[in-house]
Amino acid sequence: MQFKQIVGQHAVKQRLITSVQENRVSHAQLFLGPEGSGSLPLAVAYAQYLSCENKQPDDSCGVCSSCRKYQKLMHPDLHFSYPFFAKHKDDTAITFIEQWREAFLANPYLNLDNWRDNLEAENKQANINIAECHQIIKKLSLKPFESQYKILILWLPEYLDKEGNSLLKIIEEPQPNTLFLLVAQNQDQILNTILSRTQLIKITAPGYDDVKDYLLTEHGQPESIAAEIAYLSNGNISEAIAMTRQDSSNYHTLFVQWLRLGVTNKVIELVSFVEQLSRMGRENQKNFLRYGVNFMRECCLLMAGAGELVHLPASELETAQKMIKVMNLDFAQAISDELEKAHYHVERNANPKILFLDVSLQIVKILFFKTTPNGAQYMPN
Known part of the structure; x- marks a missing residue:
């Protein structure tokens, strides 16, 4: 995922790129934005830029060995954590990693309903369990394998219950060159103990023109339909994509x-x-x-x-x-x-x-x- 593939968010992209160029990369950052705003693809694009072997002034190169692995979400120093619908108490995010890659690559703006559709969720509640917290600690206790940074992208930390407190020590005192990128929608639902240890990156919904242009260029929608969907979606790219597939x-x-x-x-x-x-x-x-x-x-x-x-x-x-x-x-x-x-x-x-x-x-x-x-x-x- 490159920055140029993300709808709008020009100011946030520049802020992230500048932080890398000026060597001001915080080890724990919270990407906070409404559903469909692009918080998750921004975090992935930022991680790819950090690991890129031939960084460009405004984006990752997209062709180096690191970027090619990122494009498939298969880089050994990139880890994901996310809510899932556990069938067994020892299930972790790794149990569902193939489904996660498939879901994200099909729609980087996915929401929890899209994610549920990729799993046999039945009536189970989504959460990030204690087994996953222990798995995070284990993975991040190791040094980076290929890149300068080992990066964990934690999607929807709102689904961390009190078990999330087990992550406090490693978030506050991580191994060298270990980064936590949390991607959230609702700040009030995040554990305060975790929230206080992160640097906030606030992301707003993309504007009407950005959404309309995206639908015209990336989804080939007619002008009138693109205008109506951009208006209806109110900056939610996930909703806009869903509307293109409907009557x-x-x-x-x-x-x-x-x-x-x-x-x-x-x-x-x-x-x-x-x-x-x-x-x-x-x-x-x-x-x-x-x-x-x-x-x-x-x-x-x-x-x-x-x-x-x-x-x-x-x-x-x-x-x-x-x-x-x-x-x-x-x-x-x-x-x-x-x-x-x-x-x-x-x-x-x-x-x-x-x-x-x-x-x-x-x-x-x-x-x-x-x-x-x-x-x-x-x-x-």
């Missing part, structure tokens, strides 16, 4: 039709529309609802006079400007709340017909009867 439905047309049926209170047509939504499939339903939440957010920005922050294509922007004439901020927020609740329930396999009919009736209450939620009751606005 390319026109969520905008569907969503505006739904709102118009709510404004006019055409209940019979709404029932027929609910039938259509219920047949879309769970992932498309989630994407449709996510699009609705994002569209309502953009409407709120327009109503608040922050049009310069809106990122809608021209045709959708025109529709949004028409829609805000029949609603106010309270109505838009109320609809957005209903959509977010519906997304939550779709993820948990709620009956789609019942769910979308309920949301449709709530939209009618808001847009036709001009009411907004007040606790469990709807009061006139």
Whole structure:
């Protein structure tokens, strides 16, 4: 993995490269960023750059012996630790290393659900167990084999329970030229004893333009589809990749039709529309609802006079400007709340017909009867 293969994150890439060039490499670093932001591929690209035999000013060379091994995740001085779904108490990350390599090489932006899909997880809970902690200590007690550094990339340290305290000594006093690169999404869920021993590298979600360009160049998506997915994914590359593999439905047309049926209170047509939504499939339903939440957010920005922050294509922007004439901020927020609740329930396999009919009736209450939620009751606005 090279830096040039990672979407956006130009400032972070430069910071990492500069730390190596100026010999300011901290032995324990925490790459903290939201899901799909690129924290994991950044850590791998950084490790490859550190081990590269012919470092370039802005990236690893990609062709030396070390880089070729990194590209297959098979370098003897590169180690991974990650949550897994143990079948036996002595299972460690090594038990699942082939699946891990396959999953990462297929999608460096993978999330825990993607990882679960590569394993026979059944209903087991993911964690990093005490056997894995002991294995980490054992591996990192040895000197580097080929490169200057021996590097451990620990993905999702949030899944280290109190067993993680067994790693404190080796994190604080590692062998010479041993690096810990922790890759996390939620700082609050990491053991404070580990957190206090790391240098924080904060990573933000890539911007709309970066995601769109990535979809155009790397996934060959048409301009309109790339723009819609970049908008829907909200900087989550993992979600964006998943959307490219799903049906390319026109969520905008569907969503505006739904709102118009709510404004006019055409209940019979709404029932027929609910039938259509219920047949879309769970992932498309989630994407449709996510699009609705994002569209309502953009409407709120327009109503608040922050049009310069809106990122809608021209045709959708025109529709949004028409829609805000029949609603106010309270109505838009109320609809957005209903959509977010519906997304939550779709993820948990709620009956789609019942769910979308309920949301449709709530939209009618808001847009036709001009009411907004007040606790469990709807009061006139």
